[in-house]
Amino acid sequence: MIELFAGDNMDVLPGLAVGRFDLIYIDPPFNTGKAQRRASITTRRDPAGDRIGFLGERYRTTQTGSHQYADTFNDYLAFLTPRLREAHRLLAPTGSLFVHLDYREVHYVKVRLDEIFGRDCFQNEIIWAYDYGARATRKWPTKHDTILWYTKDPTEYTFRLDEVDRIPYMAPELVGPEKAARGKTPTDTWWHTIVSPTGKEKTGYPTQKPLGILERIVKVHSAPGAQLCDFFAGSGSFGDAADRHGRDVLLIDSNPEAIDVMRRRFAARDLRVAPPLARPA
Ligand SMILES: C[S@@+](CC[C@H](N)C(=O)[O-])C[C@H]1O[C@@H](n2cnc3c(N)ncnc32)[C@H](O)[C@@H]1O
Numbered sequence: 091m092i093e094l095f096a097g098d099n100m101d102v103l104p105g106l107a108v109g110r111f112d113l114i115y116i117d118p119p120f121n122t123g124k125a126q127r128r129a130s131i132t133t134r135r136d137p138a139g140d141r142i143g144f145l146g147e148r149y150r151t152t153q154t155g156s157h158q159y160a161d162t163f164n165d166y167l168a169f170l171t172p173r174l175r176e177a178h179r180l181l182a183p184t185g186s187l188f189v190h191l192d193y194r195e196v197h198y199v200k201v202r203l204d205e206i207f208g209r210d211c212f213q214n215e216i217i218w219a220y221d222y223g224a225r226a227t228r229k230w231p232t233k234h235d236t237i238l239w240y241t242k243d244p245t246e247y248t249f250r251l252d253e254v255d256r257i258p259y260m261a262p263e264l265v266g267p268e269k270a271a272r273g274k275t276p277t278d279t280w281w282h283t284i285v286s287p288t289g290k291e292k293t294g295y296p297t298q299k300p301l302g303i304l305e306r307i308v309k310v311h312s313a314p315g316a317q318l319c320d321f322f323a324g325s326g327s328f329g330d331a332a333d334r335h336g337r338d339v340l341l342i343d344s345n346p347e348a349i350d351v352m353r354r355r356f357a358a359r360d361l362r363v364a365p366p367l368a369r370p371a
Pocket residue numbers: 097098099100117118119120159295296297298299300321322323324325326327328342343344345348
């Protein structure tokens with residue numbers, strides 16, 4: 091079941107029971123200093139069109155909509171810290187928190203998470219590496235995000251490595267045909283393409299994360315029937331991954347455009363939509 095709350099996550103989280111979730115994934119705004127915008131377009135074949143596509147055919151582009159949210163914070167840690175404390179409170183004893191960030195804020199947030207969880211509960215810094223879009227020419231192009239994994243308990247936690255998707259060996263000829271056919275388990279560096287701007291997965295919501303990354307987290311770090319949460323849900327990619335694998339998930343977002351996107355995305359699923367809970371006195 092997917093439960094969807096429209097509102098500020100701090101209007102919802104404090105009202106939830108301690109230890110409610112087995113797995114929390116969050117992808118907060120990255121503090122890029124700009125509004126995050128994404129236009130949705132459709133294309134159709136037209137000899138006078140503005141784009142050249144497959145086999146040199148011309149296509150006309152029409153903008154069908156656009157989505158955006160603000161991404162500027164004067165004091166990012168002051169915004170995030172109470173939400174990270176809530177995540178810690180809401181995790182079950184064997185639960186995990188995944189925090190998805192980029193190079194701008196990850197180091198500051200790592201230090202704060204060490205304070206909240208304890209350094210011994212830090213398990214991995216996962217690098218999601220992609221290679222898409224423009225390349226800087228005056229510094230190394232930044233083509234990775236960082237996902238920090240913390241557990242509520244330093245040693246007792248869910249890690250189902252048998253469930254992970256296997257990846258090809260870089261030099262299959264060195265390991266023999268049987269091993270090469272089975273592939274190997276990933277390391278803490280995950281190569282995965284971004285959501286294709288023309289693919290089926292695309293919702294048009296800015297900063298949408300790929301299902302492949304989130305399905306890996308869901309399958310390895312929770313069991314079927316587990317209770318999951320993403321309180322910066324955006325287009326609902328984590329909720330989609332959770333639902334595809336039989337987990338219950340609570341999704342929260344304060345942007346009405348995100349709520350619209352998720353209502354459409356999950357229209358054919360077991361979806362409950364609620365207004366924000368009242369802030370406890
Ligand atoms: C980086 S996007 C999440 C993208 C998402 N992971 C996806 O794959 O589509 C961050 C989201 O956090 C939401 N947000 C920002 N501040 C919030 C708050 N205080 N409460 C709830 N949602 C918030 C924004 O509206 C935005 O949709």
